[in-house]
Amino acid sequence: MRWGDQLISGDGVGQEPTLPGLRGLLRSVRTPEFAGTVFHEVEARSALNEVRGPSPLPFRWTVNPYRGCSHACLYCFARNTHTYLDLDAGHDFDSQIVVKVNVARVLEKELRSRRWRREPVAMGTNTDPYQRAEGRYRLMPDIVGALARSGTPLSVLTKGTVLARDLPLLAAVARDVPVGLGVSIALLARDLQHQLEPGTPSPQARLDLVRRITDAGLPCGVMVAPVLPLLTDSADGLDALLARIAAAGASGATVLALHLRPGTREWFLAWLVRERPDLVPAYERLYRRGAYVDPAYRRALSERVGPLLRAHGLAGGVPTVRPPAPPPEPGGEQLSLLPLPAPGTPMGPPDG
Numbered sequence: 001m002r003w004g005d006q007l008i009s010g011d012g013v014g015q016e017p018t019l020p021g022l023r024g025l026l027r028s029v030r031t032p033e034f035a036g037t038v039f040h041e042v043e044a045r046s047a048l049n050e051v052r053g054p055s056p057l058p059f060r061w062t063v064n065p066y067r068g069c070s071h072a073c074l075y076c077f078a079r080n081t082h083t084y085l086d087l088d089a090g091h092d093f094d095s096q097i098v099v100k101v102n103v104a105r106v107l108e109k110e111l112r113s114r115r116w117r118r119e120p121v122a123m124g125t126n127t128d129p130y131q132r133a134e135g136r137y138r139l140m141p142d143i144v145g146a147l148a149r150s151g152t153p154l155s156v157l158t159k160g161t162v163l164a165r166d167l168p169l170l171a172a173v174a175r176d177v178p179v180g181l182g183v184s185i186a187l188l189a190r191d192l193q194h195q196l197e198p199g200t201p202s203p204q205a206r207l208d209l210v211r212r213i214t215d216a217g218l219p220c221g222v223m224v225a226p227v228l229p230l231l232t233d234s235a236d237g238l239d240a241l242l243a244r245i246a247a248a249g250a251s252g253a254t255v256l257a258l259h260l261r262p263g264t265r266e267w268f269l270a271w272l273v274r275e276r277p278d279l280v281p282a283y284e285r286l287y288r289r290g291a292y293v294d295p296a297y298r299r300a301l302s303e304r305v306g307p308l309l310r311a312h313g314l315a316g317g318v319p320t321v322r323p324p325a326p327p328p329e330p331g332g333e334q335l336s337l338l339p340l341p342a343p344g345t346p347m348g349p350p351d352g
């Protein structure tokens with residue numbers, strides 16, 4: 001059933017359509033500070049999500065306090081997950097945000113289980129935990145606190161400057177558990193950012209966030225993702241971006257080419273047809289095999305990026321966290337936020 005018929009009282013701001021089929025739904029609200037956005041507040045039954053089956057990712061567990069993301073990146077690979085809610089992968093993904101209001105309480109309970117092995121938990125691998133909604137709901141402090149109290153390493157990848165609010169907490173818990181922080185910055189040009197990432201903080205604001213994280217004593221990596229063929233992939237453009245990232249104090253960077261999975265593909269290509277029809281034949285050729293860019297393009301990008309990463313001292317990739325036990329590996333407690341290939345090798349995201 002499509003949503004839209006049933007009405008529920010909002011946050012004192014009138015009535016909003018709700019999602020009748022959404023499990024655990026408490027209410028759907030709209031607030032003046034978030035024009036055009038509806039928050040569907042739900043009681044989640046679980047908080048820890050296991051990455052099932054064979055996976056190249058170096059973590060098996062994630063926590064996602066939100067579904068949908070107001071950062072609204074056209075290229076977001078998570079778009080298709082909104083169709084499971086009977087919402088669309090386009091504008092609904094950007095504006096119909098599911099909020100798991102009890103996520104920290106449920107997480108705390110799950111972390112107390114004897115079966116919990118304190119494996120690293122990654123956040124920002126599906127939707128962004130520090131998207132704008134986090135300013136309203138403040139779910140992350142309790143999530144971070146619960147993970148730290150249980151001795152669980154954690155990592156966060158984000159585009160959201162709301163993270164700066166929690167830096168004192170993150171710096172404090174980093175004394176007890178490994179903490180890995182990454183900021184995602186795909187491009188510098190404001191016109192492209194407005195078009196492709198309309199809900200995100202500016203690239204400069206994210207560079208400032210990198211600086212604030214490192215000033216707080218925490219290493220911070222940057223995901224340069226996705227690199228958009230023929231739009232943001234020139235050697236000069238990447239050189240300028242990596243120079244700014246290095247100047248902001250990042251400890252490393254990982255560069256990833258665009259993936260176009262179902263849901264994302266349609267949304268992104270609709271923009272391309274509208275704004276850059278001249279590039280459509282090239283994209284059809286580069287993505288003719290499906291979600292992944294042509295291997296020859298990946299190799300060429302890798303060859304272009306590797307020397308730039310080394311020149312800017314960013315070849316270490318995104319900082320990593322490893323489980324505290326057992327057994328600790330020589331050289332510190334670190335496990336990657338994302339699979340880190342040889343320095344400079346572009347690979348597929350997730351993103352925050």
Ligand code: SF4
Pocket residue numbers: 069070071072073075076077078126127128131159351352
């Ligand atoms: S790419 Fe990341 S920040 Fe952008 S919409 Fe998706 S989850 Fe949000």
